[in-house]
Amino acid sequence: MTAVTERYDPPTDATRGLHPITTDPVPEPTVQVGTTTLPMDPPYRAPLYRSSLARCPRQPLVPLPHGPTERAAPLFGEGLVRPEDADLTHQHPGEPLGERIRVTGRLLGSDGRPIAHQLVEIWQANAAGRYAHQVDQHPAPLDPNFTGTGRSLTDDQGWFSFLTIKPGAYPWRNHPNAWRPAHIHFSVFGRAFTERLVTQMYFPGDPLLEHDAIAGSVRDPKARQRMVARFDWEHTEDHWCLGYRFDVVVGGHLATPLEPAS
Amino acid sequence: MTTSTPSTATEGPSAPEHPALLPTPSQTVGPYFAIGLRWLTRPDLVPPGSPGALRLIGRVLDAEGRPVPDAVLELWQADPEGRFPPESAPGWTGFGRCPTDEEGRFAFTTVVPGPVGPGQAPHADLSVFARGLVQRLLTRVYFPGADPERDPVLAAVPPERRATLLAKPEGPGTLRFDVHLAGEDETVFFAW
Numbered sequence: 458m459t460a461v462t463e464r465y466d467p468p469t470d471a472t473r474g475l476h477p478i479t480t481d482p483v484p485e486p487t488v489q490v491g492t493t494t495l496p497m498d499p500p501y502r503a504p505l506y507r508s509s510l511a512r513c514p515r516q517p518l519v520p521l522p523h524g525p526t527e528r529a530a531p532l533f534g535e536g537l538v539r540p541e542d543a544d545l546t547h548q549h550p551g552e553p554l555g556e557r558i559r560v561t562g563r564l565l566g567s568d569g570r571p572i573a574h575q576l577v578e579i580w581q582a583n584a585a586g587r588y589a590h591q592v593d594q595h596p597a598p599l600d601p602n603f604t605g606t607g608r609s610l611t612d613d614q615g616w617f618s619f620l621t622i623k624p625g626a627y628p629w630r631n632h633p634n635a636w637r638p639a640h641i642h643f644s645v646f647g648r649a650f651t652e653r654l655v656t657q658m659y660f661p662g663d664p665l666l667e668h669d670a671i672a673g674s675v676r677d678p679k680a681r682q683r684m685v686a687r688f689d690w691e692h693t694e695d696h697w698c699l700g701y702r703f704d705v706v707v708g709g710h711l712a713t714p715l716e717p718a719s
Numbered sequence: 720m721t722t723s724t725p726s727t728a729t730e731g732p733s734a735p736e737h738p739a740l741l742p743t744p745s746q747t748v749g750p751y752f753a754i755g756l757r758w759l760t761r762p763d764l765v766p767p768g769s770p771g772a773l774r775l776i777g778r779v780l781d782a783e784g785r786p787v788p789d790a791v792l793e794l795w796q797a798d799p800e801g802r803f804p805p806e807s808a809p810g811w812t813g814f815g816r817c818p819t820d821e822e823g824r825f826a827f828t829t830v831v832p833g834p835v836g837p838g839q840a841p842h843a844d845l846s847v848f849a850r851g852l853v854q855r856l857l858t859r860v861y862f863p864g865a866d867p868e869r870d871p872v873l874a875a876v877p878p879e880r881r882a883t884l885l886a887k888p889e890g891p892g893t894l895r896f897d898v899h900l901a902g903e904d905e906t907v908f909f910a911w
């Protein structure tokens with residue numbers, strides 16, 4: 458009789474893809490603010506993320522004083538987005554397969570203020586881990602009832618809420634046997650062009666998270682946690698869907714104080 | 720999930736409602752962004768052929784000089800009077816979004832923006848998103864006639880690198896602005 462043992466596979470250099478990537482003489486990216494040098498996080502040169510190596514800049518970034526162009530932001534209020542665009546489960550004649558979820562959150566500035574009436578765009582794989590995109594060749598089924606794209610304008614308190622299905626994990630070519638944890642891509646606009654942000658939302662308890670080169674491009678573990686949604690009873694609906702809460706906080710590198718809202 | 724900073728007693732009763740928050744980190748748009756972002760593809764800030772319209776074309780190239788076919792660019796600029804929404808001219812959004820093609824090419828149709836402040840030469844902000852970029856890259860497109868000594872942003876750029884920010888006339892009504900992510904002609908990118 459063999460005892461059932463708990464098995465845990467901690468991340469290794471191989472599962473994180475460290476070994477195939479050689480170091481090259483790219484300097485550590487930093488931001489210079491006055492006389493203070495701050496590390497970029499995530500740095501453009503992300504050592505575990507192979508595609509970053511040929512695309513990261515080598516020269517130091519130049520601090521951009523925030524002028525009128527940087528303090529303004531695009532407005533998207535003119536009937537561009539319909540309420541049903543936030544429901545990814547009713548874009549086709551049938552319902553998509555998968556675990557129905559509601560992702561609710563707030564768009565906030567780093568000053569803590571909600572960002573009202575601004576655009577949030579999302580995209581994701583289906584429940585099997587396949588994108589409705591011609592480049593995706595993962596041999597997992599497409600779902601004829603799922604496109605995986607949504608958008609919403611935040612309400613006057615910065616809230617957004619998407620009804621969708623939980624995306625599956627999927628393989629990628631970063632290194633042998635590389636798998637992305639389940640995630641939803643988020644693109645948001647802020648009150649200033651400096652607050653433009655694209656990020657990814659991850660799911661709590663995902664065993665792939667600590668192996669992932671993209672989530673792992675963020676060096677600060679506490680900052681990585683800010684990309685992980687939390688399970689949310691409040692938005693879980695009986696016999697309907699599980700709720701997840703994901704707030705998106707936008708702020709620039711240079712922490713320039715924003716002018717008070719008028 | 721978030722960290723609050725202590726509020727001072729002088730901030731008044733509304734202060735605790737808005738504790739300072741740490742930002743959500745940036746992540747790459749990945750290879751499949753088109754399904755989420757192409758619905759808002761807007762290469763034309765003004766209709767082609769309208770008065771003052773010019774084409775702003777270019778390519779996105781990587782450290783080896785190879786075209787980047789899976790990037791998306793966002794242009795943001797003032798109207799010809801130097802204004803942004805909601806003060807700008809009716810119909811002016813100031814916002815463009817254009818994916819690159821298989822040769823790394825992009826093309827916007829826009830107009831020369833007006834001056835937005837003292838000493839600021841006509842410019843647009845340009846964001847580059849791509850697979851492999853964990854954060855967007857932010858640069859500025861300067862329209863012809865910019866005086867590098869007077870513009871405060873250009874003046875802060877090392878003189879030998881300023882040319883990477885200047886759009887170059889290429890035939891009538893056309894400006895070229897190539898984006899070199901890295902390499903000998905690496906474009907100047909900004910921290911914001």
Ligand SMILES: [Fe+2]
Pocket residue numbers: 581582637640642749751
């Ligand atoms: Fe993805």
